[in-house]
Amino acid sequence: MSKKPNYWNKAKKYLSNKDKVMSSLIKRYRSPSETVLTTRKDVFFSLCKSIIGQQISVAAANAVFLKFKKKCQNKINAKTINKLSTAQLKSCGLSRQKVKGIKSLAKRTLDKTFNPKLISSMSDEEAIIYLSQLRQIGRWSAEMILLFTYNRSNIWPVQDIGLLRAISKNYKKKYLPPDKYVNLLNKRFSPYCSVATWYLWRSIDPEPIQY
Numbered sequence: 001m002s003k004k005p006n007y008w009n010k011a012k013k014y015l016s017n018k019d020k021v022m023s024s025l026i027k028r029y030r031s032p033s034e035t036v037l038t039t040r041k042d043v044f045f046s047l048c049k050s051i052i053g054q055q056i057s058v059a060a061a062n063a064v065f066l067k068f069k070k071k072c073q074n075k076i077n078a079k080t081i082n083k084l085s086t087a088q089l090k091s092c093g094l095s096r097q098k099v100k101g102i103k104s105l106a107k108r109t110l111d112k113t114f115n116p117k118l119i120s121s122m123s124d125e126e127a128i129i130y131l132s133q134l135r136q137i138g139r140w141s142a143e144m145i146l147l148f149t150y151n152r153s154n155i156w157p158v159q160d161i162g163l164l165r166a167i168s169k170n171y172k173k174k175y176l177p178p179d180k181y182v183n184l185l186n187k188r189f190s191p192y193c194s195v196a197t198w199y200l201w202r203s204i205d206p207e208p209i210q211y
Contacts, residue, residue, distance in 0.1 A: 004036040005151045011192035021170050025199040039151050043116040045076050046149045050141045051101045067092040078109035101136025156186045156193035166200035
């Protein structure tokens with residue numbers, strides 16, 4: 001894992017000045033060895049993890065991912081997966097649709113119809129659209145990739161249940177919080193919505209999130 005994003009400290013000051021609740025959360029989760037958003041810088045690995053984790057619990061996803069990693073002999077890359085059969089991947093506990101998604105990702109990476117190097121020069125919205133063209137990757141998954149793998153500073157994943165729960169809890173709103181209020185916070189926290197999202201997540205799950 002790498003060091004924290006270069007905007008992190010600036011973002012904390014900005015958000016603390018903008019919002020009392022955010023200021024309180026930032027203070028609450030401050031420690032000498034503060035855990036922050038980091039990245040593996042491996043988009044293929046993260047996309048596989050995203051596909052595996054869809055629509056199952058965190059515990060189940062971790063169990064399946066460990067089997068998947070073992071099947072790949074700890075080499076989670078397009079060449080390795082391209083050599084594995086559908087049956088071998090299904091034996092890890094993957095559904096047929098998830099196997100198709102992972103095999104398609106490997107094929108498109110190898111034939112360069114998907115080129116993650118292009119993403120760094122795209123806007124957030126362009127990158128979301130580009131990633132969403134991959135099989136089994138929707139908007140939410142694309143946003144998680146931009147937040148965790150590319151450490152984009154202004155991701156506000158409004159489809160994320162954890163974020164919506166955290167907004168309801170911290171801002172004393174009903175669940176689901178009104179769209180109008182979620183959009184208001186988006187404007188208030190920009191251009192550091194990713195950092196705000198991180199601290200809101202921590203408020204409902206003190207364990208730091210990894211992707």
